[in-house]
Amino acid sequence: MEIRIAGLAEESIVDGPGFRFTVFTQGCPHHCKGCQNPQTHDFEGGMIDDTDRIFDMIIKDPLLDGVTFSGGEPFCQCSALLSLAEKIRGFKERRLNIISYTGYTFEQLIERGKTEPDCKALLEKLDYLVDGRFEEEKRSLELKFRGSSNQRFIDVQRSLKEGKAVEVNDSLL
Structure with a gap:
């Protein structure tokens, strides 16, 4: 399936815990002041890639702990x-966790999922979600895998079971 991306980071240690493959999607409606990836905002920018090709790149790296969807x-x-x-x-040879960053809140995604089946299904495939728009006035370099203090690092599977956002304690990251 085609996907519009800004780029790929085949070996990242800053986009979540462990050794990660990061997909930077192209296009963002949020336009957060101070965004670290403003080049990803234009929905017509970036390049078209293929999810099969990206998956092949991911499974070839035996060192990966997981995959991160970022943006855009x-x-x-x-x-x-x-x-x-x-x-x-579906890759049974090893379990890779999946994290997504989003400018939406977990609660907004749950609401969107009621009318957008793919939004709900994607959320259900995630292990973790970093939610909320980047807020420059709340920026902190001391936060693990987040840019501003309003953003949450959420255990998605536990949150779906409990019916509310459940944050992961920073000491566990």
Whole structure:
């Protein structure tokens, strides 16, 4: 399936815990002041890639702990990322966790999922979610894997079971 990306980071240690493969999606409606990836905002920018090709790159790296969807705004390309997440979940040789960053809140995604099946299905495939828009006035370099203090690092599977956002304690990251 086609996906519009800004780029790929094949070996990242800053986009979540462990050794990660990061997909930077292209296109973002949030335009957060101070965004670290403003080049990803234009929905017509970046390049078209293929989720099968990206998956092949991911499974060739035996050192990876997981995959991160970043942006841009990953939840503007739910169908393509769902396709990739399903491939990752179907890869039985090893378990790779999946994290997504989003400018939406967990609660907003739950609401969107009521009318957008791919949004709901993508959320259900995630292990963790870093939610909320970047707020420059709340920026902190001391936060693990987040840019501003309003953003949450959420255990998605536990949150879905409990019906509310459950944050991961920073000491566990």
